[in-house]
Each structure stands twice: as structure tokens, then as C-alpha cells.
């Protein structure tokens with residue numbers, strides 16, 4: 511609920527319904543402070559789960575998993591489907607670490623074996639510590655038999671870019687990889 515005061519009127523805005531719901535409604539009550547008459551106006555404004563109002567002119571996407579609506583900034587495009595960030599994360603078991611792992615695997619600065627911590631004693635393997643990300647990579651089938659990213663892995667990478675590509679820490683990692691790739695080309 512937000513209040514706005516001027517010398518002559520007091521406006522109270524109340525909202526109903528969850529974000530992402532197309533039936534999200536807003537009620538605006540304006541009170542004339544002179545004669546105390548009230549005017550109530552109700553509007554149905556859809557809001558994205560990120561809190562951005564979706565105006566009539568803008569494109570609206572409905573997540574095909576949870577059916578919530580999302581704005582152009584949030585929607586994640588998957589071949590011919592649109593999903594919201596929450597469902598995209600769920601579908602792909604995606605978090606920032608998993609995304610960066612896929613980036614490193616794609617740039618070959620890391621191999622799948624690096625996700626395992628193998629302890630050997632006198633040449634015998636005594637313990638294998640499997641990283642949580644390795645579990646995701648195996649479970650989701652992100653790697654092809656030759657150790658490169660599978661189609662599903664590339665799709666996950668694309669989703670990760672949309673989810674985390676704007677984060678400054680991710681950008682600095684991507685920049686470093688770019689610089690490294692250019693340096694290697696020059697050699």
C-alpha cells in the first residue's frame with residue numbers, strides 16, 4: 511500500500527493478487543481533503559514476477575510451465591517456448607555455478623574430470639568426491655560422449671546466459687575468457 515499526499519488530495523494505492531498473475535488488480539482511492547469526498551478507481555494491471563508492470567503496448571509472455579506472465583526482460587526463450595526465470599532454473603537445475611561450469615567446459619578451460627576430486631594412495635583410488643555440479647551435468651545430460659557440450663548442454667548454456675549474463679561477476683569471467691581466446695588465436 512502506498513500513500514501520496516498533496517495539499518488537496520490523499521491517494522492510497524492498494525494491490526491485490528500475486529505478481530505474475532494476469533488478474534492482478536490495483537485499487538486507487540483518492541480523497542479530496544477539502545470536502546472529504548472519495549473516489550475509488552480499480553484497474554487490472556498485470557505485473558511480472560519481477561515487479562514490473564506490463565503495459566498494454568508491451569509484449570506479454572506466459573510461462574508454459576507455471577502459466578505466470580512475465581515481461582520482456584524476464585522471459586527466457588527456449589526454441590519455441592517461453593518460460594519464466596524460476597521455471598528455467600528448475601528445468602535446467604541451473605544456478606550460477608552450474609552455468610559457469612558449462613562456460614568453462616565449452617571454452618575447454620575445464621574438463622569433466624575436474625569436477626571430481628579423486629584421492630589416490632599408492633596408485634590406488636581411495637576416495638572420489640563428486641561435485642554437486644557434476645551430478646547436475648550427468649543427470650541433465652549436458653555432455654556428449656566426446657566430452658563436449660550436448661545439445662541439451664548448449665541449451666542450458668543459453669538459458670544461463672539469459673539468467674546470469676548481466677551479473678558483473680559473470681561478465682568479468684566472460685571477459686577474461688574472451689581475452690584469453692584472442693591471445694590464443696594470435697599465437
Ligand SMILES: [Zn+2]
Nearest residue numbers: 573576594597
Ligand atoms: Zn514459470
Ligand SMILES: [Zn+2]
Nearest residue numbers: 558560581584
Ligand atoms: Zn519481469
